[in-house]
Amino acid sequence: MTDIILHHYAGSPFAEKVRIALGIKQAAWKSVDIPNVMPKPDLMPLSGGYRKTPVLQVGADIYCDTQLIMMEIEKRLPASPLLPKGKEGEVRGLAMWIDRNIFWSAVGVVMGAIGDKLPDAFKKDRSEFSGRSFDADKLRASIPMTRDQTYAQLTLAETMLADGRAYLLGGEPTLADCALYNPVWFIKERLGSTASPLDRLPRIVAWSERMKAFGAGSRQDITAAEALEIAKAAKPAPTGVDANDPSGLKASQKISVTPDDTGRVPVSGELAGLTADRISIARSDPRVGDVVVHFPRAGFIIQTL
Ligand SMILES: N[C@@H](CCC(=O)N[C@@H](CS)C(=O)NCC(=O)O)C(=O)O
Numbered sequence: 001m002t003d004i005i006l007h008h009y010a011g012s013p014f015a016e017k018v019r020i021a022l023g024i025k026q027a028a029w030k031s032v033d034i035p036n037v038m039p040k041p042d043l044m045p046l047s048g049g050y051r052k053t054p055v056l057q058v059g060a061d062i063y064c065d066t067q068l069i070m071m072e073i074e075k076r077l078p079a080s081p082l083l084p085k086g087k088e089g090e091v092r093g094l095a096m097w098i099d100r101n102i103f104w105s106a107v108g109v110v111m112g113a114i115g116d117k118l119p120d121a122f123k124k125d126r127s128e129f130s131g132r133s134f135d136a137d138k139l140r141a142s143i144p145m146t147r148d149q150t151y152a153q154l155t156l157a158e159t160m161l162a163d164g165r166a167y168l169l170g171g172e173p174t175l176a177d178c179a180l181y182n183p184v185w186f187i188k189e190r191l192g193s194t195a196s197p198l199d200r201l202p203r204i205v206a207w208s209e210r211m212k213a214f215g216a217g218s219r220q221d222i223t224a225a226e227a228l229e230i231a232k233a234a235k236p237a238p239t240g241v242d243a244n245d246p247s248g249l250k251a252s253q254k255i256s257v258t259p260d261d262t263g264r265v266p267v268s269g270e271l272a273g274l275t276a277d278r279i280s281i282a283r284s285d286p287r288v289g290d291v292v293v294h295f296p297r298a299g300f301i302i303q304t305l
Pocket residue numbers: 012013014015035036037038051052053054064065066067099129262263
């Protein structure tokens with residue numbers, strides 16, 4: 001089987017969502033360390049402009065956004081399933097709520113506490129990334145609000161654990177646990193497990209220790225140049241366009257796909273694949289040849305060119 005390659009950096013909480021899934025699955029995977037700010041010259045030939053972290057590569061197929069990355073990992077590594085049969089929708093819906101809500105209030109808590117200590121290059125990059133000026137004073141002043149929101153939302157998860165279950169949906173971890181681990185890990189890593197609001201959430205803290213114990217599987221570091229060579233030597237897997245898709249898009253049509261929230265850089269190419277929850281673009285680059293870049297549908301804007 002073709003190797004799983006994760007392009008990421010150690011401090012990325014969305015990458016931690018994926019690393020913990022690889023730990024639960026005890027997967028063997030390859031790791032490429034990428035910069036935590038732009039430019040990312042060795043990622044762009046693969047992703048076509050998508051700049052967020054992490055990105056998953058399997059040969060000449062590039063998967064963007066953890067929504068899709070987790071689905072792809074689940075398909076390729078079915079052991080220790082993260083999408084329990086009959087509960088796929090519930091688990092993915094929970095993950096979406098966590099990614100799009102809890103994550104941002106947790107970022108507010110962390111950046112409010114440490115924002116003034118971060119390098120100017122990081123602040124400038126994140127201002128461009130989010131479209132809003134990274135203002136450490138404003139972030140610090142917002143701590144009561146972001147902490148309150150984080151507390152309120154994490155309390156929902158704390159309540160789920162109140163009956164003594166080990167994980168959010170029962171005795172085994174699911175995608176929802178990996179998603180929740182992202183913001184909880186971020187607060188713990190940067191501020192410690194006694195930081196507010198974790199100090200009021202003992203079940204979440206105990207749950208996060210159980211999650212941490214899964215580790216990150218068996219990781220082998222490779223260079224960005226090696227990853228580019230792997231893409232160049234591979235061919236993208238065949239995909240198909242759903243002729244009944246409500247968008248009316250047709251195979252080979254020229255399109256762009258752009259995240260609707262942060263890092264809004266369009267990726268352009270020819271439509272290679274379309275399903276209800278995935279859109280795939282064929283493109284090429286002199287350093288990697290032909291690749292297909294895959295995105296989730298939810299949270300991504302498609303435009304015809
Ligand atoms: N919706 C994306 C969010 C990814 C995201 O925002 N990642 C952060 C790092 S945790 C990021 O890209 N920051 C800017 C960067 O790394 O360049 C996903 O699920 O993958």
